[in-house]
Amino acid sequence: MPAEYTGKISRTHAGVNEVAGQPPKFMALEAVTSFFTFGGELLSNPGPVGSAVPSSRFLARRMASFLPRSPKGYIVELGAGTGAITAALLTRGIPADRILPVERSETMVKLLKRRFPSLNIALGDATELRSLLKTWLPKDPLEISYVVSSLPLRSLPENVVVSILQEIYHILPKHGKLVQYTYDLRRTPHPRLSGFKRCRTTVVWANIPPARVDVFEKNGAAH
Numbered sequence: 001m002p003a004e005y006t007g008k009i010s011r012t013h014a015g016v017n018e019v020a021g022q023p024p025k026f027m028a029l030e031a032v033t034s035f036f037t038f039g040g041e042l043l044s045n046p047g048p049v050g051s052a053v054p055s056s057r058f059l060a061r062r063m064a065s066f067l068p069r070s071p072k073g074y075i076v077e078l079g080a081g082t083g084a085i086t087a088a089l090l091t092r093g094i095p096a097d098r099i100l101p102v103e104r105s106e107t108m109v110k111l112l113k114r115r116f117p118s119l120n121i122a123l124g125d126a127t128e129l130r131s132l133l134k135t136w137l138p139k140d141p142l143e144i145s146y147v148v149s150s151l152p153l154r155s156l157p158e159n160v161v162v163s164i165l166q167e168i169y170h171i172l173p174k175h176g177k178l179v180q181y182t183y184d185l186r187r188t189p190h191p192r193l194s195g196f197k198r199c200r201t202t203v204v205w206a207n208i209p210p211a212r213v214d215v216f217e218k219n220g221a222a223h
């Protein structure tokens, strides 16, 4: 008999397996739902979605591997989409109350809330990150130590990218990190990423399409 669905987050599996006690049929249904929700968003709003399919579990795992299991502060996840990266962060062992996913699409947020009932998920635009965090971050003195981003910075309009990068720069402390992937496999970082220096870079081939993952550190210089 399958275990009773408890709705609890288990950190032992990535991808669609993150809800403890879900029967396999339910998990397969979640995967299919994620796939079609993503496809629907892509058709109705291709620019902000920026890819044909959700991130693979290999890409998600690699992104998560750059984060400490017990971060000092919060991790803000931008463009959480169907939650592939979110699931990998939980699987890595990062506590659910330290992960703050942000997503602009209402449809995706509904899916994320169903998938991760214990996470505090923000519906909003990364161009308004600071005001979004003001109303939504728990009122305690913890800082934001990491931003993990699936935002398609190479395909969003330039003014949007500039404004998002400014928001990220302002919410991070000096030496705070931004983990970002891109489908542009060249080593040249995004030209608008001034104020950050790249400290790690790697290519994940097992993704459609293959992706480069970069880790940037805020360097504290004027931006």
Ligand SMILES: C[S@@+](CC[C@H](N)C(=O)[O-])C[C@H]1O[C@@H](n2cnc3c(N)ncnc32)[C@H](O)[C@@H]1O
Binding pocket: 038, 048, 049, 050, 051, 053, 054, 055, 056, 078, 079, 080, 081, 082, 083, 084, 085, 102, 103, 104, 105, 108, 124, 125, 126, 127, 150, 151, 152
């Ligand atoms: C490449 S997709 C996300 C892929 C995600 N890793 C997954 O596997 O589902 C990019 C996501 O960023 C979201 N997005 C794009 N622009 C945004 C913005 N300005 N603020 C917040 N989310 C945004 C899109 O709605 C989309 O869900």
